[in-house]
Amino acid sequence: MLRAEAISLAFGGRPVLQDLSLTLAPGEVLGLCGPSGAGKSTLARVLSGALTPDAGRVLWQGAALPRRQPGPVQHVPQAPELAVDPRWNVGRILANAAPPDPEVLAALAIRPGWADRHPAELSGGELARVSLARFFLPQTRVLICDEITAQLDALSAQALWRGLVPLARSRGMALLVISHDAALRRALCSRQISLEALPTTV
Numbered sequence: 001m002l003r004a005e006a007i008s009l010a011f012g013g014r015p016v017l018q019d020l021s022l023t024l025a026p027g028e029v030l031g032l033c034g035p036s037g038a039g040k041s042t043l044a045r046v047l048s049g050a051l052t053p054d055a056g057r058v059l060w061q062g063a064a065l066p067r068r069q070p071g072p073v074q075h076v077p078q079a080p081e082l083a084v085d086p087r088w089n090v091g092r093i094l095a096n097a098a099p100p101d102p103e104v105l106a107a108l109a110i111r112p113g114w115a116d117r118h119p120a121e122l123s124g125g126e127l128a129r130v131s132l133a134r135f136f137l138p139q140t141r142v143l144i145c146d147e148i149t150a151q152l153d154a155l156s157a158q159a160l161w162r163g164l165v166p167l168a169r170s171r172g173m174a175l176l177v178i179s180h181d182a183a184l185r186r187a188l189c190s191r192q193i194s195l196e197a198l199p200t201t202v
């Protein structure tokens, strides 16, 4: 169980998250929406341990989120091209954090023949799936999917979710689906929460 309690965070004195709490149960698929700039990616960074909030805490199984990385909560960022080194081939990208898991590669339709290719030699959908596969680490219990298919055409997006959701379910992994796409959230999520943009005083 992942629990965020009364999280507040400001950038340069400007509040972005204020007194925000949520829970995510094992295997749950939770949707997160809200206007651009409301703090969804910031919350994702707090939940994964990449950002320390000004107030509040994130608990994993009732204890402070482990500082050691990779931790149980992985934040899959929006732009796969920014998450992979363009000079590395796919084989190296996939093996960087842990040996590639054959079940993950199969579920995400990652072909062995791509191993020698570089990110620029994959389609957008292929690169998104390669980027995603890297976050399925032995420690991963929660995947935060931050607009991971926003840049893809409908068929590529569908292929990714069709691979990802059953795989996560089979492992009891929870998903936090951040998306502006209401139909996608309705199709995937059993529960949804919405972040409101806080008033700005400049």
Ligand SMILES: Nc1ncnc2c1ncn2[C@@H]1O[C@H](COP(=O)(O)OP(=O)(O)OP(=O)(O)O)[C@@H](O)[C@H]1O
Pocket: 011, 012, 016, 034, 035, 036, 037, 038, 039, 040, 041, 042, 043
């Ligand atoms: N490191 C930072 N320093 C200063 N301000 C930041 C930083 N990171 C994010 N912000 C600001 O915090 C606010 C929330 O950003 P965030 O990326 O979390 O929004 P979001 O809800 O994910 O938006 P979108 O839907 O457009 O992706 C924005 O106003 C952004 O400019």
